[in-house]
Amino acid sequence: MAPSTPQDLASNALVNTFFNWDLILQTFPRLITEGLLNTIVIAIGAIVVGIVIALLAAMLLLSNRWWIRLPARLYVDIFRGLPVIITVMLVGVGLPAAGFRPFGTDPFGYAILAIGIISGAYTAEIFRSGIQSVDPGQLQAARSLGLSYLKAMRLVVVPQGIRRVLPAMAGQFVKDIKESSLVYLLGLAAGQRELYFIAQEEVARTYNSSPLIAAGLCYLCLTIPLTYFMNHLDKRLREGPKPGNPLAIADPHPQTPVPATAGEKA
């Protein structure tokens, strides 16, 4: 199947540059055995760091006092407003250079911290909006039972608020997974390489972009199922247990034909 016309040549070059299956298949084993795990570790680490920061920041953002809101507001505005690459470089290169080395010389920790800080800024606003959307009567009812503000928030308000923002959280998790590739900027040792790093090494070696396609497929294998899983979770929480559940159907008191929402107007 030797190319005969210039058009064939050009299109073959195009296909070869992006879809050289030999190269793609050759890259996959390392992507899967080394890259995938490292990407997942960085992403989960960043998500966890982000959620912890976000919960704290969201609570501060909900305060009535401006001087409590202020630090959280600044944090959110700054790290949502900065280009991701600047934050990653500031944390991953700047911090160690300034002598602040909580993770020694391991770029992994700095990458997780940097992406977690960025993620936290976005997630804080997601949480705040979710928590604010919970009926104030929920907090009143919890407090009227004697729960302290923090207990009422933890047991009653926050769980409801977070359930409402699951789809937005899915978007944030996807972003965190993608941004884990920025650890590339910090340099990685063998065994630490994540998806993008491995692909980029192959690209540099072969001058062919197919390994990037291979890495891209790996990212999609993470992000798309995650999105669908979160949407599924959201649907389940919205609609309650599956309609097959006998609890939802059997009515021990059949004399109450009024819909469950009765009285919630007014």
Next chain:
Amino acid sequence: MTAVTRAPATPAALRVTGLSKSYGSHTVLRDITIDVRAGETLCLIGPSGSGKSTLLKCLNLLETPDSGEIWLGGTCLTAPRADVDAARARIGMVFQHFNLFPHLSVERNVTLALTSVKGMDREQARQIALRRLAEVGLSAFADRRPAQLSGGQQQRVAIARALAMEPEVMLFDEATSALDPELVKDVLAVMRDLASGGMTMAVVTHEMGFAREAADRVAFMCDGRLAEIDTPDQIFERAEHPRLRQFLSQVL
């Protein structure tokens, strides 16, 4: 809030003196002095906007009064260092819109404060919850979510949730106003049982029938003031206050 540290001479279950509250320039409560005697049912009636609900919410400090004192038995709730959470645990409240926790089962709605405020273990709390739910006729619904219940059932769960804490006083804030008419009577029946069982109750209501039959005393509020307080008989049959007569002619 002047610091009087001595408990009043004859402790009522709940005693309010000189309570005032305003939102900005709008005064909602003006110098209210009232007490809820132990074991009595006190109904608060009056036109909307008269401050009844705000007064009720001041009683467990869901609204913070600007001035005045509130005494729960021998405890001053408005003292600077008062343990408000501990006081609230002694006062049950039932809301117009039920405010059940939708993410928790009916049973967990009732046990939440038992375990997290009273520190009870889950099993003990479960027993209490099932007993309280049985009292309002809903023990079969313990595993349901609130959204699977009718409004009347939800409100009865809310009553069970408050009663499980064994409160000294129960506050009802228009507990039947959001219910469809045919569901009102079940909730009122539960409230009547409570009243006749000797529970101390302060009830904001538009149900004049309930006020007339179940109340020991009825307080009429208008324009943020306590205009009249007397027996149901006096209030409904021999009303003299012109605003009260006008109000009754509109609602009866």
